[in-house]
Amino acid sequence: MTHADLQQIKERELAGRKKMVLRCCMAAGCMSLDSKGIKERLEKALAEAGLHNDVEVIGVGCMKLCCAGPLVQADPDGPLYTNVTAENAPSIIAAIKGGRSALEQADPQSPFFTQQQSIVLANSGLIDPERIEAYIAVDGYTALLNALTELDPKGVVETLVSSGLRGRGGAGFPTGLKWGTVAKSPGAKKYIICNADEGDPGAFMDRSVLESDPHSILEGMAIAAYAVGADQGFIYVRAEYPLAISRLQTAIKQAKRLGILGSGIFESPFNFNIDLRIGAGAFVCGEETALMASVEGKRGTPRPRPPFPAESGLWGCPTLINNVETLANIAPILRHGAEWFAGIGTLRSKGTKVFALAGKIQNTGLIEVPMGTPLRTIVETMGGGAPDGRQIKAVQTGGPSGGCIPAQHLDIPVDYESLTTLGSIMGSGGMIVMDDSTRMVDVARFFMEFCMDESCGKCIPCRAGTVQMHHLLEKILARKATARDLAKLEDLCDMVKHTSLCGLGQTAPNPVVSTLRFFRHEYEELLQDEAADPNAAGHDTAASPVTPAI
Amino acid sequence: MAAKTLTIDGKLISAEESATVLQAADEAGVKIPTLCHLEGVYDVGACRLCLVEIAGNPKLMSACTTRVREGMEVTTDSDRLQKYRRMTLELLFAERNHVCAVCVANGHCELQALAYQQGMDHVRYDYCYPQWEVDASHRLFGMDHNRCVLCTRCVRACWHIEGAGTKNVSGRGGRSKIITDLDDAWGDSKTCTQCGKCVLACPTGALFHQGSTAAEMQRDRSKLEFIVNAREKKQWSV
Numbered sequence: 001m002t003h004a005d006l007q008q009i010k011e012r013e014l015a016g017r018k019k020m021v022l023r024c025c026m027a028a029g030c031m032s033l034d035s036k037g038i039k040e041r042l043e044k045a046l047a048e049a050g051l052h053n054d055v056e057v058i059g060v061g062c063m064k065l066c067c068a069g070p071l072v073q074a075d076p077d078g079p080l081y082t083n084v085t086a087e088n089a090p091s092i093i094a095a096i097k098g099g100r101s102a103l104e105q106a107d108p109q110s111p112f113f114t115q116q117q118s119i120v121l122a123n124s125g126l127i128d129p130e131r132i133e134a135y136i137a138v139d140g141y142t143a144l145l146n147a148l149t150e151l152d153p154k155g156v157v158e159t160l161v162s163s164g165l166r167g168r169g170g171a172g173f174p175t176g177l178k179w180g181t182v183a184k185s186p187g188a189k190k191y192i193i194c195n196a197d198e199g200d201p202g203a204f205m206d207r208s209v210l211e212s213d214p215h216s217i218l219e220g221m222a223i224a225a226y227a228v229g230a231d232q233g234f235i236y237v238r239a240e241y242p243l244a245i246s247r248l249q250t251a252i253k254q255a256k257r258l259g260i261l262g263s264g265i266f267e268s269p270f271n272f273n274i275d276l277r278i279g280a281g282a283f284v285c286g287e288e289t290a291l292m293a294s295v296e297g298k299r300g301t302p303r304p305r306p307p308f309p310a311e312s313g314l315w316g317c318p319t320l321i322n323n324v325e326t327l328a329n330i331a332p333i334l335r336h337g338a339e340w341f342a343g344i345g346t347l348r349s350k351g352t353k354v355f356a357l358a359g360k361i362q363n364t365g366l367i368e369v370p371m372g373t374p375l376r377t378i379v380e381t382m383g384g385g386a387p388d389g390r391q392i393k394a395v396q397t398g399g400p401s402g403g404c405i406p407a408q409h410l411d412i413p414v415d416y417e418s419l420t421t422l423g424s425i426m427g428s429g430g431m432i433v434m435d436d437s438t439r440m441v442d443v444a445r446f447f448m449e450f451c452m453d454e455s456c457g458k459c460i461p462c463r464a465g466t467v468q469m470h471h472l473l474e475k476i477l478a479r480k481a482t483a484r485d486l487a488k489l490e491d492l493c494d495m496v497k498h499t500s501l502c503g504l505g506q507t508a509p510n511p512v513v514s515t516l517r518f519f520r521h522e523y524e525e526l527l528q529d530e531a532a533d534p535n536a537a538g539h540d541t542a543a544s545p546v547t548p549a550i
Numbered sequence: 551m552a553a554k555t556l557t558i559d560g561k562l563i564s565a566e567e568s569a570t571v572l573q574a575a576d577e578a579g580v581k582i583p584t585l586c587h588l589e590g591v592y593d594v595g596a597c598r599l600c601l602v603e604i605a606g607n608p609k610l611m612s613a614c615t616t617r618v619r620e621g622m623e624v625t626t627d628s629d630r631l632q633k634y635r636r637m638t639l640e641l642l643f644a645e646r647n648h649v650c651a652v653c654v655a656n657g658h659c660e661l662q663a664l665a666y667q668q669g670m671d672h673v674r675y676d677y678c679y680p681q682w683e684v685d686a687s688h689r690l691f692g693m694d695h696n697r698c699v700l701c702t703r704c705v706r707a708c709w710h711i712e713g714a715g716t717k718n719v720s721g722r723g724g725r726s727k728i729i730t731d732l733d734d735a736w737g738d739s740k741t742c743t744q745c746g747k748c749v750l751a752c753p754t755g756a757l758f759h760q761g762s763t764a765a766e767m768q769r770d771r772s773k774l775e776f777i778v779n780a781r782e783k784k785q786w787s788v
Contacts, residue, residue, distance in 0.1 A: 282722065299719060304595040304615040457700060457719070457726030458596045464641035467724050468675045488674060495637045498610055499598045 026059035061212020063125035067364035124212035164350035169323030185318035200399025203430030210244035220327030283454035302502035345371030349415035398427025401507035403514025462505030655755030687737030704748035
C-alpha cells in the first residue's frame with residue numbers, strides 16, 4: 001500500500017458514487033427502531049420507482065439527533081426525515097422525484113446542527129462505517145501515511161504537544177505529555193490501549209464514534225503506536241456494545257487486508273497489530289490499572305500508582321492508554337496541523353468536545369462543540385431546554401464522578417477548569433439535564449447506588465463507605481435522618497474521597513458533595529428534629545439495619 | 551545498592567533504596583497500622599490503614615506500596631490520619647458480623663487489636679447484619695464469611711507461598727467473597743493441598759482450624775448442675 005494506492009481507492013470510490021445519496025442512520029439507537037428494515041424498504045422502493053441507477057441508499061453512523069430517530073437524509077443538505085418507519089419509504093422516494101413529502105422533518109439549519117463543530121464526528125452520519133473505502137474517500141489513513149513517511153516519532157509527539165490536546169476520558173491529562181513519557185520509557189516492548197469501556201450512566205459518545213467511524217480510531221492508534229514505539233494495540237470495549245464490537249472487527253479485518261495494519265505498514269519498517277478485548281460489564285475496568293489487569297486476564301481491580309502505566313503497564317511494559325475520543329482527534333490534528341487545532345477552544349482547553357445530551361431535554365442526542373461553549377448554549381439553544389414547559393434545574397456532567405451544575409451557573413464556559421471550579425468535572429461527555437421536578441437527594445442517591453454496585457471491593461473506604469453513604473441517603477429520603485446523620489454523611493464523603501485506592505472511590509462522593517453545595521436546603525428539609533427522634537442518643541444503630549448488599 | 555535518607559515523623563532515618571515506607575518505618579521503630587499487609591507476600595495497598603502523609607504530595611499514600619525517596623518527609627500519625635483510620639475500622643465492623651464475644655479469634659485477632667490500638671470504642675454507622683454462610687465442609691479448616699475483612703491475605707498466601715491457587719475473590723463491592731476454586735465447597739476442592747497457610751494468614755476469625763473451634767466450644771455442663779444445686783439445695787459441692 002502506497003500513497004498512489006490510497007489515491008486510487010479514493011478515486012474509484014468517488015467515481016462509483018451515484019448522483020444522489022440517501023443516508024440512513026445505522027447506529028445502535030436507530031437500529032433498535034428497525035433502521036435496517038427501513039434501509040431495505042428504501043432500496044426496494046427505489047427499484048420500484050426505477051431510480052436505482054441514480055440514487056443509492058447507504059447506511060451511515062450516528063446522525064446525532066437521536067431523540068427523533070430513525071433518521072434518513074437525502075444528500076448532505078436535503079430534507080432530514082425524522083421518526084421514519086418502513087412504511088414511509090415510498091413517500092421519501094416520491095419526494096426525490098419531485099413530489100412533496102408530508103413526512104415529519106427536522107430542520108438541518110436549526111441551532112442543534114449549525115452550532116456544532118465536527119472534528120471527532122466529522123464522518124459520523126456521512127460515511128458507511130463498514131467500508132474502509134468510504135473512510136479512504138474522505139482522506140482517511142493519509143495522516144498515518146504522512147506520519148510514517150514525513151515525520152519521525154518525535155515529530156509526531158511534538159505535533160501533539162503543540163496542539164494542546166488533552167485526554168477526553170475525564171481527567172484531561174495533556175495527551176502529548178503522556179505520549180512523550182511512554183516514548184521515553186525504556187523498553188523494547190510497548191503497548192497501546194484504546195479505552196472504550198464507556199460506563200457513565202447516560203453517556204454514549206464513545207459508542208457512537210466506534211459505531212460511526214471505527215477506522216478513525218484504528219488510524220489514531222496506529223499513529224500513537226508509531227509515536228511511542230509500540231507494535232501491539234488493544235481496544236478494550238465493553239460487551240454491552242455488540243454493534244461497536246462487530247464494526248471494529250470488520251474495520252480491523254479490512255485494514256489488515258489492505259496492509260494498513262500488520263507488518264511493514266505503507267512500506268515502512270513499522271509493524272502494528274490491534275486486537276479487541278471485550279469487557280465483562282464492570283464499570284471499574286474503565287480505570288486504567290483495572291483495565292490493564294482485565295486485559296491481562298486477571299480480575300479487574302485497580303492497583304496503587306505509581307508505577308504509572310507509562311512506566312510499567314501491561315505485563316510490566318510501558319503502556320499508553322487513551323480514550324476513544326482522544327484517539328479520534330489524532331488523525332485530524334495531523335491532517336490539519338497543530339495550529340489549526342490549537343486555534344479552536346479556550347486557552348487551556350483546546351479543540352472540541354463531544355457530549356451525549358440526555359435527560360429532561362427536548363433534543364436528546366450527540367453534539368460536538370468547541371471547548372468553552374457556554375453550557376446555556378448547549379442545553380437551551382441547541383438542546384431546546386426542558387420539555388413540557390418545565391425549567392432546567394441542573395445539569396449533571398461527568399457521570400458518577402462528576403457533579404451537578406445548578407441553573408444559575410448555566411453561563412459558565414464548558415472547559416476543564418471552569419467545570420472543576422463548580423465542583424464538577426468535564427468527564428467523558430455525559431450530560432444529563434434535570435428539570436424542576438427532580439429531587440437532588442434522589443440524584444445523589446442514584447449515583448451513590450451506582451458507585452456502591454460498581455465498587456470492585458478491593459479497598460475498604462470505597463467498598464464499605466459507599467454502602468454507608470447510600471444507606472444514609474436512603475435514611476434522609478425516608479425522613480428518618482437527623483442533622484447528625486447529615487454530618488456523618490459529610491464526614492464519610494471527605495474520608496472516602498481522600499482514602500480510596502482508585503479514581504472510582506475518590507470521586508464517588510462527588511454527586512453528594514456537589515448537590516450539598518448547591519441544594520443543601522433540599523437535604524435539610526428532609527431532616528427530622530433530633531429531639532423528636534426516638535432513636536437518638538446513640539441507639540440508632542439497632543433501629544434500622546442497613547439493607548445487606550447480598 | 552544506594553541508601554536513601556528520609557524523615558518519618560520528624561525522625562531522620564536511612565533506608566535501602568528498594569524499601570517501602572512501611573519497611574523503613576518499621577526498621578526505625580515507627581509503628582504504622584496495617585491489616586492487608588503480610589510479611590512474605592506482595593502488598594496490594596487495599597486496607598488503606600497504612601496511609602501516610604508525604605510532604606509535597608496532595609494525596610495520601612499507602613506506606614506498604616510506596617517506595618522511599620531521598621529527602622522524603624513522612625507523617626504517619628496526624629490527627630487526620632487517626633480519624634480516617636478509626637472510620638475505616640468502624641466501616642469494617644459495621645460491614646459484616648464481627649462479634650468478638652462469640653468469635654474463635656477473640657483475643658488474637660488483628661482487627662480487634664487495631665480497634666483497641668486506634669481507640670475505636672464504638673461504631674457510629676448502622677450495622678449491615680448481612681447473611682453470610684459458613685463453609686465447614688473441609689475436614690481440617692473452616693471459613694466464616696461473617697468475619698472476613700476481604701484483605702485477601704489468604705488468597706495471596708495460597709497463590710504465592712503455596713502455589714496452589716485455590717482461594718480467590720468473586721463478586722464485587724460489598725458482595726465480594728473469598729471463594730474456593732470456582733465457588734465450590736472447600737471440602738470438595740481438588741486443588742487445595744490442605745497446607746493451612748490461608749488459615750495462618752487470616753487476621754481475623756474468618757479462617758479457622760476445625761479442631762480449635764471444637765475445643766473452644768466444649769461445654770462444661772457440670773457448671774449448670776452446680777448452679778442449680780447451689781440455688782435450690784444450698785449445696786456448694788466443688
